[in-house]
Amino acid sequence: MSSLTPTAPERTATVSAPSRRSGRSRFYPWLVFALTFGLLLSDYMSRQVLSAVFPFLKAEWSLSDSHLASLNSVVALMVGLLTLPLSMLADRWGRVRSLVVMAALWSVATLLCAVAGSYEQMLGARFLVGVGEAAYGSVGIAVVLSVFAPRLRASLSGAFMAGGSFGSVIGVAFGGVIAVQLSWRWSFASMAIFGLILVALFWALVSERKLARHAIDDDTNTTHTEAPGPVARAxxxxxxxxxxxxxxxxxxxxxxxxxxxxxxxxxxxxxxxxxxxxxxxxxxxxxxxxxxxxxxxxxxxxxxxxxxxxxxxxxxxxxxxxxxxxxxxxxxxxxxxxxxxxxxxxxxxxxxxxxxxxxxxxxxxxxxxxxxxxxxxxxxxxxxxxxxxxxxxxxxxxxxxxxxxxxxxxxxxxxxxxxxxxxxxxxxxxxxxxxxxxxxxxxxxxxxxxx
CATH class of the missing domain: 1.20.1250.20 (MFS general substrate transporter like domains)
Incomplete structure (x- = not known):
């Protein structure tokens, strides 16, 4: 669709039909979607589990409602401030590497919430949760759409974005149950462990090289081989x-x-x-x-x-x-x-x-x-x-x-x-x-x- 024209060594070659059949797995794009969607669930579970433990924090640390609200709003504030700059950084630094760092950061930060001993420590940990989550949605959907045909974009985008709703419900529901059965600290810890497991799986199974091999051209729906040089950037x-x-x-x-x-x-x-x-x-x-x-x-x-x-x-x-x-x-x-x-x-x-x-x-x-x-x-x-x-x-x-x-x-x-x-x-x-x-x-x- 674009007429951006890299120099001759930078041109991306279209793979022939036999090459596509032998070099491109039909399963791999769906694996990418599943892992990226799973991390989005982890994102919102880690964000919204806080709502389930509000009564416990309020009682244990004698917090006001404004204190509780600040623990929530600091995440939204970081997401609003950092989404665009971190998305731009991911386009340059590498989307897979960026996703792994983001997910690892919010998972470790959620673990820090579990061991927080005061309101100030919890606020700092939630700040880090917001930094980690800031650009995940934008970079994650860019990774997903890169390996699927354009005709599926609305379906995949809708399904991916819906993960926020599902993750919120799961985080609140399971967080409340765990807080009652064990403690509010285990509510945070369980979300962190789930996130770290998915980070390890994503890092092991998804790479820039594999994504390039399965990338879909916007116009022809064909896959591309890896470019031998840098691609011209818009x-x-x-x-x-x-x-x-x-x-x-x-x-x-x-x-x-x-x-x-x-x-x-x-x-x-x-x-x-x-x-x-x-x-x-x-x-x-x-x-x-x-x-x-x-x-x-x-x-x-x-x-x-x-x-x-x-x-x-x-x-x-x-x-x-x-x-x-x-x-x-x-x-x-x-x-x-x-x-x-x-x-x-x-x-x-x-x-x-x-x-x-x-x-x-x-x-x-x-x-x-x-x-x-x-x-x-x-x-x-x-x-x-x-x-x-x-x-x-x-x-x-x-x-x-x-x-x-x-x-x-x-x-x-x-x-x-x-x-x-x-x-x-x-x-x-x-x-x-x-x-x-x-x-x-x-x-x-x-x-x-x-x-």
Whole structure:
């Protein structure tokens, strides 16, 4: 797709069909996906296990709610600040090596949480958890997509991103059980051990050389041999000069606003509106979080099927999903408490983050492979600023003024903004593809642009 033209020794040779059959394993890409997805589960298990042990920490160290909140927010802060720079570093330093270092860091940091003797020590350990987790999602999905055909991008992206929802539920559920049966320290330790085992497996089974052997060309779906020299790198500026990819960043971030608000505030909503005890409210909310994750997977598959002939249809799918989520949630939150409301809210939760896979696929289609982890880092940054951080915060501020139920009625209106941006993205997508296709830079120019 890109016309980046490395010098003769740098050109990548296309493997013939017999070579592909003998040199490329059909199993290996799925092994890469399984291990990368497993580490994503570990990422969110290590991040969210803290919520399960809040009562134990509060009692043992006499912590205030603001102290407990800071242990959570320091991770999100590090992710927001470091995602883009660490993703850019991974594109240059090596994605496999970067993933191993990241996962090892957050696993060791989670182990430090298990032995922390004070609030200050726990805060320092959680800081390191955030540093380790900062760029994992962006670099991990770049590794996964590099070994699969472009026609599967929305499905794989949706499934991969859904790992955050599943990992959060697993971390809270198992962390709570372990804390009750053993101690809160073992809750952290068990998550750390799980992560370190996966790090060892990933390091042993995945390498840059194997990824290069199984890499898929964006245009022809053919594999490539390893290049004998460095590959020409697209300038970092290309991540921000294409209007279509900017629409994908912003539209994707806005469609995460309400999904993030649901994950943060549904336990409180069920407690206040349905009069459920804290444990039952959390259990019901966990079901809705799982629906959010399932929707990301299913909607990603639908987007890939719809775009088999025309990739631009992924924009249409993302727009339709955002509209469906907005309508269902707006109507659902306005209904009186009861079965009908729960059904509509469940359907709305299913679609609430469903366009994630399609949007991520569009980012991949509009950026050069050499800077794709940086592109996904930018996507993560947009998701964090416009959705994951903004959604819970804005709903919380509104809840203090107009009640939580009324605030949640307003949150789905943000989908209108997402739909408007995605419509604009669909309109400029052909020009965006042409812009990428005509992108040309010599190694010297790229070096200057990247400085």
């Amino acid at each position: 300038p970092i500026s290309s991540l921000f000069t294409n209007p279509a990819v900017l629409c994908a960043y912003i539209g994707g971030g806005l469609q995460m606003f309400t999904a993030a608000a649901l994950m943060a505030w549904l336990p409180s909503f069920f407690g206040r509106s349905y009069g459920l005890a804290a444990d039952k409210a959390a259990a019901m909310a966990a079901v809705f979080v799982l629906l959010i994750g399932a929707g990301m997977i299913v909607c990603g598959i639908v987007a890939d099927r719809a775009a088999r002939i025309d990739p631009a249809r992924k924009w249409t799918v993302a727009i339709a999903i955002s509209l469906a989520a907005g309508v269902l949630l707006i109507v659902g939150f306005r209904l009186p408490v009861g079965t009908a409301q729960l059904v509509l809210l469940g359907l709305g939760a299913f679609f609430s983050a469903g366009s994630t896979g399609a949007v991520t696929a569009m980012v991949a289609n509009l950026t050069h492979p050499t800077v794709r982890a940086s592109a996904f880092g930018t996507t993560t940054l947009a998701n964090s600023l416009l959705g994951l951080a903004a959604g819970p915060f804005v709903v919380g501020v509104l809840a203090d003024r107009i009640s939580l139920a009324n605030a949640l009625q307003l949150a789905p209106l943000v989908y209108l903004g997402a739909v408007a941006v995605l419509l604009a993205g669909k309109r400029v997508y052909p020009a965006g593809v042409r812009k990428l296709a005509t992108l040309s830079a010599t190694p010297a120019q790229q070096t200057g642009a990247d400085k």
